[in-house]
Amino acid sequence: MICTNKNCFSTETIRRLSVYLQNLRRIRETGTHTISSREIGAILNVTPAQFRKDLSYFGEFGRRGVGYETDQLISVLEHILGVNKAYYIGIVGAGRLGRALINYHGFAGSNIRVRAAFDVDPEKIGTVVHGITVYAMDDFFATVREHGIDICVLSVPVEGAQQATNSIVAAGVKAILNFSPVILQVPDTVYIQNIDMLSELERLIFYLNNDTSR
Amino acid sequence: MICTNKNCFSTETIRRLSVYLQNLRRIRETGTHTISSREIGAILNVTPAQFRKDLSYFGEFGRRGVGYETDQLISVLEHILGVNKAYYIGIVGAGRLGRALINYHGFAGSNIRVRAAFDVDPEKIGTVVHGITVYAMDDFFATVREHGIDICVLSVPVEGAQQATNSIVAAGVKAILNFSPVILQVPDTVYIQNIDMLSELERLIFYLNNDTSR
Numbered sequence: 026m027i028c029t030n031k032n033c034f035s036t037e038t039i040r041r042l043s044v045y046l047q048n049l050r051r052i053r054e055t056g057t058h059t060i061s062s063r064e065i066g067a068i069l070n071v072t073p074a075q076f077r078k079d080l081s082y083f084g085e086f087g088r089r090g091v092g093y094e095t096d097q098l099i100s101v102l103e104h105i106l107g108v109n110k111a112y113y114i115g116i117v118g119a120g121r122l123g124r125a126l127i128n129y130h131g132f133a134g135s136n137i138r139v140r141a142a143f144d145v146d147p148e149k150i151g152t153v154v155h156g157i158t159v160y161a162m163d164d165f166f167a168t169v170r171e172h173g174i175d176i177c178v179l180s181v182p183v184e185g186a187q188q189a190t191n192s193i194v195a196a197g198v199k200a201i202l203n204f205s206p207v208i209l210q211v212p213d214t215v216y217i218q219n220i221d222m223l224s225e226l227e228r229l230i231f232y233l234n235n236d237t238s239r
Numbered sequence: 240m241i242c243t244n245k246n247c248f249s250t251e252t253i254r255r256l257s258v259y260l261q262n263l264r265r266i267r268e269t270g271t272h273t274i275s276s277r278e279i280g281a282i283l284n285v286t287p288a289q290f291r292k293d294l295s296y297f298g299e300f301g302r303r304g305v306g307y308e309t310d311q312l313i314s315v316l317e318h319i320l321g322v323n324k325a326y327y328i329g330i331v332g333a334g335r336l337g338r339a340l341i342n343y344h345g346f347a348g349s350n351i352r353v354r355a356a357f358d359v360d361p362e363k364i365g366t367v368v369h370g371i372t373v374y375a376m377d378d379f380f381a382t383v384r385e386h387g388i389d390i391c392v393l394s395v396p397v398e399g400a401q402q403a404t405n406s407i408v409a410a411g412v413k414a415i416l417n418f419s420p421v422i423l424q425v426p427d428t429v430y431i432q433n434i435d436m437l438s439e440l441e442r443l444i445f446y447l448n449n450d451t452s453r
């Protein structure tokens with residue numbers, strides 16, 4: 026459950042809004058300028074009522090039975106999510122996963138930009154991966170400031186994860202997307218999202234084995 | 240919040256248990272047979288109290304100030320999570336992401352086994368990727384039954400995601416790990432976990448922009 030100063034809603038609502046946005050951007054690419062409530066339902070795979078409900082936490086948008094302008098809807102969603110300006114990402118750890126993330130195609134059309142990568146390996150420092158320079162962790166603070174890094178993606182081995190996190194926090198970065206299978210300790214003022222396929226699968230297995238109320 | 244017939248606890252508890260398990264398996268590989276409460280804290284990056292609390296939802300394990308046997312602790316965690324038997328995974332969609340998932344190194348040491356992959360592309364059907372055969376979606380039901388698939392990982396393009404999901408549900412598979420940026424409709428009896436980097440980043444950006452109570 027997330028509460029802003031206006032409203033409370035589930036974290037799944039935020040995920041749905043992000044998915045709506047990704048799919049509407051895709052639709053816009055095909056030259057679709059207006060979209061009916063019914064089409065929204067079909068494209069986003071939710072009922073028009075669910076779509077309206079998700080938006081309703083954030084204000085009044087559109088009217089029942091009347092279509093939306095794609096551009097306007099995208100603007101509204103970008104505004105709600107706060108992604109109506111560019112966000113700069115630093116990839117901490119330029120190994121196999123880190124390099125794949127630098128080249129991640131899913132950012133196309135979004136306002137998320139990978140700006141810098143970091144590593145401790147002298148062999149990697151100074152190399153350029155898909156146009157992104159790999160900097161030394163020793164230059165982390167200066168590089169974060171120079172590039173205006175807002176969010177760090179953590180893709181280092183387990184052993185180095187907390188130390189890298191300490192550097193990220195000390196540099197004033199307030200959000201971390203963590204790919205390491207490790208519990209990270211951060212101050213309450215720093216947000217973490219964890220992505221770990223094995224954990225997600227084991228969570229599914231837990232659900233499969235337990236009589237969980239949903 | 241998840242509730243079993245015994246207890247309620249946060250979904251983060253389940254993630255932590257899975258991370259504990261991954262790290263304890265790693266420690267066992269190095270030949271560590273016993274482990275003190277203090278070492279647990281250092282290795283898992285949580286306080287011994289947090290560790291005991293997470294386990295306490297599921298029974299009484301270990302005693303304050305006394306060490307654990309690594310093997311026993313791993314068994315307890317595997318038992319809690321229900322991963323003390325093998326689980327068989329089907330990868331639905333053998334594109335760039337699907338092939339990377341087949342070769343995912345993070346499953347090493349776990350009881351999770353990729354058993355089959357599926358695609359609709361005649362060029363891919365019948366090929367073998369890192370030892371795993373790519374089957375036709377037309378043979379989905381029979382192959383799921385033959386290989387005893389418990390969980391499907393969905394890595395198809397957005398356009399085909401719901402149709403593939405319908406096949407998964409119809410085949411009786413009760414858990415889906417979804418990598419497509421799409422809202423999937425499934426019956427209440429089927430569990431879904433979503434992994435989508437852009438959504439996770441946009442969720443972080445939402446947190447950064449809102450005065451959320453944590």
